[in-house]
Amino acid sequence: MANIDRDQVLHVARLARLELREEEVERLGAQLNDILAAVSKVSELDLSDVPPTSHPLDVVNVWAEDEPRPCLPVEEALANAPEREGNYFKVPPGGPA
Amino acid sequence: MSEWEIVVGLEVHAHLKTRTKMFCRCELEYGAAENTRTCPVCLAHPGALPVVNGRAIEYTIKLGLAxxxxxxxxxxxxxxxYFYPDLPKGYQISQYEAPLCGPGRLVVPTADGDEVVRIVRAHLEEDAAKTLHAGGATGRSVGAEYSLVDFNRGGTPLLEIVSEPDLRSSEAALRFLRLLRQTIVELGISDAEMEKGTMRADVNVSVRKRGEEGYRPRWELKNMNSFTFIGRGIEAAAREQIAAYERGETLQQSTYDYEPDTDRLTVHRSKEEADDYRYFPEPDLVPIEPPAELVERLRAEVPDPPGARIRRLEPAVGFDVAYALVTTERDLLYAGLVADGVEPRLAANWVMNDFAATGDDPGAVDVAGMAAVLKTPGLTRDALAEATAASAQPGFSAADYTSRTAVSDASELGPAIDAVLAANPQQVETYRGGKEGVLGFLVGQVMKETQGKADAKVVNQLLREKLTQDA
Known part of the structure; x- marks a missing residue:
């Protein structure tokens, strides 16, 4: 069975830009392993005749007409911005952490 | 010939010309004031759900068919x-294992035969927002103090076309790109203008010894947005790789930026130090299974491809002229003139020289009228020039020009010439005395005598003959 080790927890945390305390690394690692164990129960079934599924609903081809709808007023769009400069969202610099 | 061979593959991005974004109905508008084209979906507010743009699906299928x-x-x-300020959801919706368009090809005609470039795939995705990096020296993210984000572009539909590494020179890569661009533009699915940022390319370059099997590690040149720089970037990458191999080094696969000012490559700072994108099927969207009748309807809308048009015109006008006519999108005008009875070389010459110089839209030309003008025997040069200038303008009437023919028949011009010679005995003597410069004066007199209707070239020739004969 798959097992998430400490390095993988730290790797995923870095990809998500999360800073974890030591006890969180352990606790989240254990939780991730529990989730994997629960999901891997599926592999106990014989699925050789079941085609791969990308979506649980038996529905395809849902799309909308290419017709514009109103946008948010710029003040509303920026209402939740922690910081702004003019009508731009102001954020910490991007790039590698 | 160098023992080294260049290997190039391209990933081309084109902005689709839909009215609204890929997964929400915010209107696309280039140059709109910042953050005025946003909604809860493209700002990634919690609970907002994407809805696919049907027209973007149709456009992508059309490209696939072409x-x-x-x-x-x-x-x-x-x-x-991936985690970056230009991507508010923390992920980009793209296509991975099951793209809309699978393997295909683009046949690029050249004077020496066809270059077949295999297409790996074409898929749909959403573009990221635009970030401006403030502070720091370079205007890039590295070293910036903070970034400013405009989400107008965030979530706009982007078509990605991936080629196999089938291109063997910078020229071949540019020929492919130009033909691909024209195909996209003629489908009406994108403006695909590099200068305006509606088309850009990632260029994968490696080199290998001629005859060598397999490929060596490639360098990816990111976000190239000019044909000129793509050509130079390929040359620069190949040059540096060959030099490294000849020094006995080995190379790694990596990503570079091409610096046009220095003609050098610098290592690209990745958004994600490890390319670990953790793709998985988007649970908020159901699969697309294009119905056969939709695909057939779209197939009927795909225009005659430019490559095939070049080959069809080639026998009449030669490869270079055929290529020029099609790639400047003037071939329909040419074909119309020929269909109306204009001799092919005359038609091609008029379209590519006289008409091209006007800069007018070839689609606006009165083809039947202009064909009548071009077929008029003995049309004066002035009449042709005026007709050319007016041919794509409203109110063009062929009859204004077709009557303006030059008299070039010797029997018609004979009496006028005789009259002029009889009236100017002194000039005739001067000419016969060896001063041929006086001929121009005599030509002018004949033109005056005929109210400008004579063909000056013919008059010139007839005068010379007469003056020599009767001496």
Missing amino acids: LECEIASNAVFARKN
Whole structure:
């Protein structure tokens, strides 16, 4: 069975830009392993005749007409911005952490 | 010939010309004031759900058909996860294992035969927002103090076309790109203008010894947005790789930026130090299974491809003229003139020289009228020039020009010439005395005598003959 080790927890945390305390690394690692164990129960079934599924609903081809709808007023769009400069969202610099 | 061979593959991005974004109905408008084209979906507010733009699906299938791609029976959107300020959801919705368009090809005609470039896939995704990096010296993210984000572009539909590494020179890469661009533009699905940022390319370059099997590690040149720089970037990458191999070094696969000012490559700072995107099927969107009748309707809308048009014109006008006519999108005008009875070389010459100089829209030309003008025997040069200038303008009437023919028949011009010679005995003597410069004066007199209707070239010749004969 798959097992998430400490390095993988730290790797995923870095990809998500999360800073974890030591006890969180352990606790989240254990939780991730529990989730994997629960999901891997599926592999106990014989699925050789079941085609791969990308979506649980038996529905395809849902799309909308290419017709514009109103946008948010710029003040509303920026209402939740922690910081702004003019009508731009102001954020910490991007790039590698 | 160098013992080294260049190997190039391209990933081309084109902005689709839909009215609204890929997964929400915010209107696309280039140059709109910042953050005025946003909504809860493209700002990634919690709970907001994407809805696919049907027209973007149609456009992508059309492109796939034009590139002879397999159209997927089941296409799936996928999340590409990475963390960056231009991506508010923390992932980009793209397509991964099941793109809309599978393997295809683009046949690029050249004077020495066809270059077949295989297409790996073409898929749909959403573009990221625009970030401006403030502070720091370079205007890039590295070293910036903070970034400013405009989400107008965030979530706009982007078509990605991936070629196999089938291109063997910078020229071949540019020929492919130009023909691909024209195909896209003629489909009406994108303006695909590099200068305006509606088309850009990632260029994968490696080199290998001629005859060598397999490929060596490639360098990816990111976000190239000019044909000139793509050509130079390929040359620069190949040059540096060959030099490294000849020094006995080995190379790694890596990503570079091409610096046009120095003609050098610098290592690209990746958004994600490890390319670990953790793709998985987008749970908020159901699969696309293009219905056969939709695909057939779209197939009927795909125009005659430019490559085939070049080959069809080639026998009449030669490869270079055929290529020029098609790639400047003037071939329909040419074909119309020929269909109306204009001799092919005359038609091609008029279209590519006289008409091209006007800069007018070839689609606006009165083809039947202009054909009548071009077929008029003995049309004066002035009449042709005026007709050319007016041919794409409203109110053009062929009859204004077709009556303006020059008299070039010797029997008609004979009496006028005799009259002029009889009236100017002194000039005739001067000419016969060896001063041929006086001929111009005599030509002018004949033109005056005929109210400008004579063909000056013919008059010139007839005068010379007479003056020599009767001496």
